[in-house]
Amino acid sequence: MKKWLVPSILVASAMVAVLFITRADRADAQAPPQKNSRMADGKPDLNGVWQAFTTASWDLLDHGPQKGVPAGQGVVEGNEIPYQPAAAAKRKENYEKRAVLDPLNKCYLPGVPRAMFLPFPFEITQTSKMVAIKYEYVHATRLIYTDGSKHPEGLLDFWMGDSRGRWEGETLVVDVTNFNGKTWFDRAGNFHSDALHLVERFTPDGPRHIKYEVTVEDPTVYTRPWKLSVPLYRRLEKDVRVLDYECLEYEEPFVPWHEPPVPGMPGPVKK
Numbered sequence: 001m002k003k004w005l006v007p008s009i010l011v012a013s014a015m016v017a018v019l020f021i022t023r024a025d026r027a028d029a030q031a032p033p034q035k036n037s038r039m040a041d042g043k044p045d046l047n048g049v050w051q052a053f054t055t056a057s058w059d060l061l062d063h064g065p066q067k068g069v070p071a072g073q074g075v076v077e078g079n080e081i082p083y084q085p086a087a088a089a090k091r092k093e094n095y096e097k098r099a100v101l102d103p104l105n106k107c108y109l110p111g112v113p114r115a116m117f118l119p120f121p122f123e124i125t126q127t128s129k130m131v132a133i134k135y136e137y138v139h140a141t142r143l144i145y146t147d148g149s150k151h152p153e154g155l156l157d158f159w160m161g162d163s164r165g166r167w168e169g170e171t172l173v174v175d176v177t178n179f180n181g182k183t184w185f186d187r188a189g190n191f192h193s194d195a196l197h198l199v200e201r202f203t204p205d206g207p208r209h210i211k212y213e214v215t216v217e218d219p220t221v222y223t224r225p226w227k228l229s230v231p232l233y234r235r236l237e238k239d240v241r242v243l244d245y246e247c248l249e250y251e252e253p254f255v256p257w258h259e260p261p262v263p264g265m266p267g268p269v270k271k
Helices: 004-031 086-094
Strands: 048-051 122-126 130-135 141-145 162-169 171-177 197-204 209-217 226-234
Touching: none
Parallel strands: 141 162
Antiparallel strands: 048 122, 048 226, 122 130, 130 141, 162 171, 171 197, 197 209, 209 226
16 A cells, blocks of 8 residues: 555544434434423433532542542532631641541542442432432431421431422422531531531433432531532443442551551561
């Protein structure tokens, strides 16, 4: 083959590929939108196994790569969490000591909304009076009552909060309160107090996606409410199910390198 033909062939191949992709995109754009499946009562059907594919569980905001942490784009509106000055200092301390202070490192429940975007699937089971969520991570569960009942009164608080939902058209709106204030939003130390109040919105976008949005309010920690959003994807594997994930506290125990790990064993070699 003559050398001058090689660039021409490559250019032609690239043009064909671009033409194919363009036609495919046009076909997708012209295809009729897929309708949401519905329950017997006419409400959108959220039943299934779902998962968020995002780096929000490491850090809600834009962040670069670190050891064991992939780079990621933020999920917070405006890429800013409006901390009060004292809370901002606390968040900085959390980040610096995250290996010790992160509640997940002690096998505590992840809380809401962190449970929604951990890198583990969860299953939604929907009835006319309740939406139940079973998380793979440490067997966490959550009940969202849609029967018109109110939050419990008194000094009750929970790791996963108390959830009461209602339908607004195609969207399940969930009001979540009664938190114990001991969970974080991510591994980067973003936190809240027991005054946390969430409003979640689950909006189906066709049968394979849910738009998940959260408005976060905590007047003891933030200067104003703020929002985050992530897409949830339906898992489509054959016979997909939520499996078991057991958390083992101190899986990677801290070993002081200046001391022998076991009595009687030789210490580290001095250089």
